[in-house]
Amino acid sequence: MTSRDFSHAPETVLVEAGRPHRSNGSSVNPPIELSSTFVGSGEIDHSDHVYGRFSTPAWTPFEEALAELEHAELPGLVFGSGLAAIAAALSLVPRGGTLIMPQHCYQGSLESAGEVAERSGFDFVTVDIADTAAVVTALDDVAAASAVLWIESPTNPMLEVADTPALISAACDRGILTVVDNTFATPLLQTPLDLGADIVVHSVTKYLAGHSDVVLGAALTSNEDLHKRLHSERSLRGAIAGPFEVWLALRGLRTLSVRMERAQANAALIAERLSSHPNVVETRYPGLPGDPGHERASAQMSGFGAVVAFCTETAQQATAVAEAVRVWTPATSLGGVESLIERRRRNASEPESVPEGLLRLSVGIEHADDLWNDLDAAICAAHGA
Ligand SMILES: Cc1ncc(COP(=O)(O)O)c(C=O)c1O
Structure with a gap:
């Protein structure tokens, strides 16, 4: 060889x-x-x-x-x-x-x-x-x-x-x-x-x-x-x-490293803001200092990636968030330049231990402020759903 x-x-x-x-x-x-x-x-x-x-x-x-x-x-x-x-x-x-x-x-x-x-x-x-x-x-x-x-x-x-x-x-x-x-x-x-x-x-x-x-x-x-x-x-x-x-x-x-760099920076900012949002029950992102995977990820990875998960209280609220966003696209999949949002339990074969209100974010490379403003508005609007 x-x-x-x-x-x-x-x-x-x-x-x-x-x-x-x-x-x-x-x-x-x-x-x-x-x-x-x-x-x-x-x-x-x-x-x-x-x-x-x-x-x-x-x-x-x-x-x-x-x-x-x-x-x-x-x-x-x-x-x-x-x-x-x-x-x-x-x-x-x-x-x-x-x-x-x-x-x-x-x-x-x-x-x-x-x-x-x-x-x-x-x-x-x-x-x-x-x-x-x-x-x-x-x-x-x-x-x-x-x-x-x-x-x-x-x-x-x-x-x-x-x-x-x-x-x-x-x-x-x-x-x-x-x-x-x-x-x-x-x-x-x-x-x-x-x-x-x-x-x-x-x-x-x-x-x-x-x-x-x-x-x-x-x-x-x-x-x-x-x-x-x-x-x-x-x-x-x-x-x-x-x-x-x-x-x-x-x-x-060819552009993976620059896409990843921007997407990770956006993901870090959005995860941090979600983690203190009054209408969000839980946020998971290995880049958050309080995340259960933070220490491990810091030791063994050279970045935290650009997927974030967060939970609203109910499935209805999560669906309402995915329906209310305009900059984010409600769709399955991840890893593209465009930001996607999906309530994972909408898929019947997703394990039942995944919370009903969990939304998975694939954070893309748009401007972080536009992403955050859109998501924040959708979460606030969905809170009463
Ligand atoms: C971690 C992971 N592995 C494998 C797959 C399957 O890949 P594909 O959809 O290209 O068949 C996916 C799809 O979402 C995935 O998220």
Whole structure:
């Protein structure tokens, strides 16, 4: 395996990775490659492009950029959606094995895992991922060779922060495979492979692409065997990405650091104001000094992200807030330049332990005053709802 050079700062990698080879008159950006098949007549050699479901030069620049950002020794694997990448990782849990997942992680991951567990015949255990002792106890209760620990931190939508270094290390010590969903943090804020995680998955749809105009996913690993298995899942199930979507994602990726910088600054300000708002019951944001995840996030992340959650007293009030905003857009998803707001329990499959009045904010890059004034007015107007 060739060792990658990770000497450049991520801000530089975002801009320089995946560019075409330089020569006089060459393009600065990769082209959109639109071939579904590739010339060849002899025995098939999978190190060459053969057919667009196996690999295509349309994916290569983005896959190389992701690998550099996540510090993966092998190229990233782009998928047709975040959930497709998650499904490929879930396929690694063998029949009779155990999957340990955060009780509040992305509801699509929970739903998918529950369904696959039943079909494939493995145990599916959920844990409070912020409770390190409880997770370690769960790790001790399983047969290590057939177990997978799934980490999402901060969690969606409760913003709980796992002790990621401690959990990965505990899983490694026991020979348990770890998968980290790094969608919320992005490789700018944490690089789980450096801590010993086996696989990182992403909903590229969110911060990496950053403009709410594509649905894409990715998986990264430095392990040759896992890479082969994930690649095979992608090729055989066919959950592949379109060339134009991948091109757009690479274009979006170029500005990740400046988008994140502004979005995080806005999120910090809004979380701080929400935390003293008379009509807000609770605010969760790891950047708030009083937040249960603050100390951990400060120690292990290089920023607090741009998702904030807060609770109104009732579901009706939360719905009224989402209906009253004008600068914010009431919509699901996160990580785009525009600010979104959603009452998560409007989705019937969201876990019941998520409060009915919880609103998840994906804070974008608009002016903070406009965001705050709009949200404050909506909260005040909804208070009597
Ligand atoms: C943390 C997280 N992981 C994975 C996904 C799934 O990604 P996609 O919608 O791209 O399939 C989401 C979607 O909201 C998410 O929030």
